[in-house]
Structure formats: C-alpha cells, structure tokens
Amino acid sequence: MYSLKLTSAVAALALAASGAMAQDVVRIGSEGAYAPYNFINDATGELDGYERDLGDALCERAGLTCEWVINDWDTIIPNLVAGNYDAIMAGMSITEARMEVISFTENYLLPEPTAYIGLAGASEDLIEGGVVAAQTGTIQAAHVAETGADLLEFPTPDETIAALRNEEADLVIADKAFLVPYVTDSNGELEFVGSDLGLGGGIGVGIRQSDDELRAIFDAAIAEMKADGSLNALITEWFGEDGALYE
Incomplete structure (x- = not known):
C-alpha cells in the first residue's frame, strides 16, 4: 500500500x-x-x-x-x-x-524500431543465416529465435556490441535508439543492416x-x-x- x-x-x-x-x-x-x-x-x-x-x-x-x-x-x-x-x-x-x-x-x-547492425559491408543474408547477438530476455532475442539465425545471448547490451566487434557474432539486434550512437561514433566500422522491425x-x-x-x-x-x-x-x-x- x-x-x-x-x-x-x-x-x-x-x-x-x-x-x-x-x-x-x-x-x-x-x-x-x-x-x-x-x-x-x-x-x-x-x-x-x-x-x-x-x-x-x-x-x-x-x-x-x-x-x-x-x-x-x-x-x-x-x-x-x-x-x-x-x-x-x-x-x-x-x-x-x-x-x-x-x-x-x-x-x-x-513501439520503437528494432534494427540490426554489423561490421561494414555485412550482408543482409546474415539476418536469417548468421550468428546474431542479443540481450537475454528481450523481444529481440525472442525474434531471432524464430528465424533461421543462430542466437547468441548476453546479459548486457554492451556485451552484444563487444561480441560483434570481436567477430564472435555477425550482427547485433536491439532497439534502434540504443544502436544509433554506436553506429554514429564508429567512424564507419559499424552500419545498419536490412530494414527496421516493429516489435512489441x-x-x-x-x-x-x-x-x-x-x-x-x-x-x-x-x-x-x-x-x-x-x-x-x-x-x-x-x-x-x-x-x-x-x-
């Protein structure tokens, strides 16, 4: 009360x-x-x-x-x-x-757009056929589990970005608003891949x-x-x- x-x-x-x-x-x-x-x-x-x-x-x-x-x-x-x-x-x-x-x-x-990012030049084919990193327990992780991609889950969102940069994952999926600063500040290292999604x-x-x-x-x-x-x-x-x- x-x-x-x-x-x-x-x-x-x-x-x-x-x-x-x-x-x-x-x-x-x-x-x-x-x-x-x-x-x-x-x-x-x-x-x-x-x-x-x-x-x-x-x-x-x-x-x-x-x-x-x-x-x-x-x-x-x-x-x-x-x-x-x-x-x-x-x-x-x-x-x-x-x-x-x-x-x-x-x-x-x-509902905010969900997006994928990858290293520069990453193919859209990875969305269905690659290794995609997502934070555990998110709607994005649930979405990847329903595709043909391999889901790689991490406790924190920053760990998903590190996995991408270390080439443990081909792509990261998250809310676009979270990903925008990483792409903007990467000097071309990271870029958006494919179209935005509407989830949740x-x-x-x-x-x-x-x-x-x-x-x-x-x-x-x-x-x-x-x-x-x-x-x-x-x-x-x-x-x-x-x-x-x-x-």
Missing part, C-alpha cells in the same frame, strides 16, 4: 481506487545500461535517461515518494515479483509472455499483478502527460525528432 499526496485527476483516480495507503516509498527498478532509455551518468554516478526523467515526473504528479533501484536485466522481473521493488521502468516492452507474470500500465513509449506493444511500467492501485495511479499520471504534451516533449528531448510521438 502507498501513502500519497495526490492532486488533480491523478488524485481522483487513485483515491477512488483505494482509500488509505500505508507504504512510505515506492521503489522503481531499472537497469541503468540501455541509453537513452536508462543509463548511469558518468559525471554524477546517478541513473539518468528518458525513464529517469519520466519516472520522476510521474511520481511528482502523483505525490509519490519514489526511489530508484538498479538491478540486472536478467533478474529484473523476478525481483519485482519478490517484492524487492514496486515497479519496473527499464525499456521493457509490453508482451503477452511478460503479462503472464506481471502487469503493465498503458505504454509511455510507442510499446514500453510500459511493470507492476505486480496484485498491485492494481499503484498501476491505476501510474496510468492516470501517464494519461495526464500524454494529454498535456509533456510526454511528447520528453520523447523528443531523449529520442530526437525521429521519436514516435503520441497524437
């Missing part, structure tokens, strides 16, 4: 859903390794990125006292279920498989299935930010002019 100081539509929805709430702090789990969604700022040592800014804004609107918890991706859902934090904001796409274990708010980011149902806040009240509170705050344009402003700030905006 959650102690709140709510105002506006967020307050009305939350208070209608619950009456009294008792827990002082809402803890939000994130990976801190997937820029621009979430990453550790080298200068401050703190979590930064689109989801940090968005999460802080949602908590402020809802009157929630929130704390951020860094957790490895491969155990991020089990630790939510176990109660080690109350929500997940970690670039997590909404999928049917995940919804068998946890629930999600409405999405706060529309967008990104939302992961919540325990039993936590209907907290999900309703986040839903209301997300809806307010969509309505007043502040969510689109954050998307443009972190993903540039190519970021998918809400109408």
Whole structure:
C-alpha cells in the first residue's frame, strides 16, 4: 500500500481506487545500461535517461515518494515479483509472455524500431543465416529465435556490441535508439543492416499483478502527460525528432 499526496485527476483516480495507503516509498527498478532509455551518468554516478526523467515526473504528479533501484536485466522481473521493488521502468516492452507474470500500465513509449547492425559491408543474408547477438530476455532475442539465425545471448547490451566487434557474432539486434550512437561514433566500422522491425506493444511500467492501485495511479499520471504534451516533449528531448510521438 502507498501513502500519497495526490492532486488533480491523478488524485481522483487513485483515491477512488483505494482509500488509505500505508507504504512510505515506492521503489522503481531499472537497469541503468540501455541509453537513452536508462543509463548511469558518468559525471554524477546517478541513473539518468528518458525513464529517469519520466519516472520522476510521474511520481511528482502523483505525490509519490519514489526511489530508484538498479538491478540486472536478467533478474529484473523476478525481483519485482519478490517484492524487492514496486515497479519496473527499464525499456521493457509490453508482451503477452511478460503479462503472464506481471502487469503493465498503458505504454509511455510507442513501439520503437528494432534494427540490426554489423561490421561494414555485412550482408543482409546474415539476418536469417548468421550468428546474431542479443540481450537475454528481450523481444529481440525472442525474434531471432524464430528465424533461421543462430542466437547468441548476453546479459548486457554492451556485451552484444563487444561480441560483434570481436567477430564472435555477425550482427547485433536491439532497439534502434540504443544502436544509433554506436553506429554514429564508429567512424564507419559499424552500419545498419536490412530494414527496421516493429516489435512489441510499446514500453510500459511493470507492476505486480496484485498491485492494481499503484498501476491505476501510474496510468492516470501517464494519461495526464500524454494529454498535456509533456510526454511528447520528453520523447523528443531523449529520442530526437525521429521519436514516435503520441497524437
């Protein structure tokens, strides 16, 4: 349960859903390794990125006292279920498989393009017939498993890039927004291969299935930010002019 100081539509929805709430702090789990969604700022040592800014804004609107918890991706859902934090904001796409274990708010980011990168000159034939590196437990890894390619999984996204550069893998697949800086900064070493893909149902806040009240509170705050344009402003700030905006 959650102690709140709510105002506006967020307050009305939350208070209608619950009456009294008792827990002082809402803890939000994130990976801190997937820029621009979430990453550790080298200068401050703190979590930064689109989801940090968005999460802080949602908590402020809802009157929630929130704390951020860094957790490895491969155990991020089990630790939510176990109660080690109350929500997940970690670039997590909404999928049917995940919804068998946890629930999600409405999405706060529309489905972003998924892309492949390879070393300069890599053939598109590798998409179906090569070795493709992906982060474990992602929608991209699940996609590769359904193709004719050999899937090579790693715990962190940076390890997939290292595998490509070390020629352990022919390609890397990930969210395009994550891959763009690597390609841009590679001086021609890396390039996009093939066409972009559309995977998943967008990104939302992961919540325990039993936590209907907290999900309703986040839903209301997300809806307010969509309505007043502040969510689109954050998307443009972190993903540039190519970021998918809400109408």
